[in-house]
Amino acid sequence: MSILSAALVAVLLTTRPWRYEExxxxxxxxxxxxxxxFQRGQCHRCLVARQAGELRAGYSTTRTAIVDVNSxxxxxIEAQCLLRYHGYDPGVPDGEYDERSRDATKLFxxxxxxxxxxxxxxxxxxxxxxxxxxxxxxxxTGHDHRFHRTGTEPPDRxxxx
Numbered sequence: 001m002s003i004l005s006a007a008l009v010a011v012l013l014t015t016r017p018w019r020y021e022e023x024x025x026x027x028x029x030x031x032x033x034x035x036x037x038f039q040r041g042q043c044h045r046c047l048v049a050r051q052a053g054e055l056r057a058g059y060s061t062t063r064t065a066i067v068d069v070n071s072x073x074x075x076x077i078e079a080q081c082l083l084r085y086h087g088y089d090p091g092v093p094d095g096e097y098d099e100r101s102r103d104a105t106k107l108f109x110x111x112x113x114x115x116x117x118x119x120x121x122x123x124x125x126x127x128x129x130x131x132x133x134x135x136x137x138x139x140x141t142g143h144d145h146r147f148h149r150t151g152t153e154p155p156d157r158x159x160x161x
Contacts, residue, residue, distance in 0.1 A: 036073045036095060044093050046081035054129035057081035063129065067120035071097040079120045082128040083108055 048057045060078040067079050072095050080093040080101055088108045091100035102118035110116040112127045120128070 038072045038095055040094065040096070041092065042094050044077050044081075044095065046084050046093050048081055048085040050131055055082060055085065055131050056129070057085070063125045064122050065120075065125075067097050068118070069097055069099065069102050075120075076101070079105070079125075079128065086128065086132075 044059070046057055048055050050056075057078050059074040059081065062075050062078065065075040067076050074095070076097045077093050077095045079097070080090040080095075083090045083101070083104045084093065086108060088104040089100070090104040091098065097120075105120055105124065106116045106118040108114075108127070109118070109124060114123055114127060
């Protein structure tokens with residue numbers, strides 16, 4: 001009996017069936033994102049792409065999380081990257097939703113006919129995830145924004161902004 005149990009555990013640890021998700025049209029591998037740890041000034045890459053019919057930056061697939069001032073986490077980075085894609089400057093995409101992120105969200109909401117409260121909720125997520133072609137000509141589209149310039153770092157030849 002113990003050999004059978006050990007074999008079952010080995011199979012489960014190898015295949016990890018709990019890391020797959022049914023989307024209705026296909027089975028998709030779901031990778032676990034590590035716990036979010038905020039580090040002031042740590043800039044995350046914003047490479048937005050269309051996936052499953054909506055825009056995603058790869059940090060969260062949420063459509064319902066509430067992101068407001070002092071929120072921190074993967075959802076916040078996702079919102080910051082999507083705002084950046086659409087041409088609104090939320091500041092450094094570091095996962096902290098500060099006043100600058102709120103102001104960028106308010107402007108985005110106002111320009112998209114939404115209630116301009118600066119809170120990213122389900123209605124704002126729906127608009128952020130739509131590709132209305134504006135992001136292709138906006139602020140840092142497709143920009144690999146790994147670095148935040150403070151003026152004290154030497155120039156990086158691979159960085160264009």
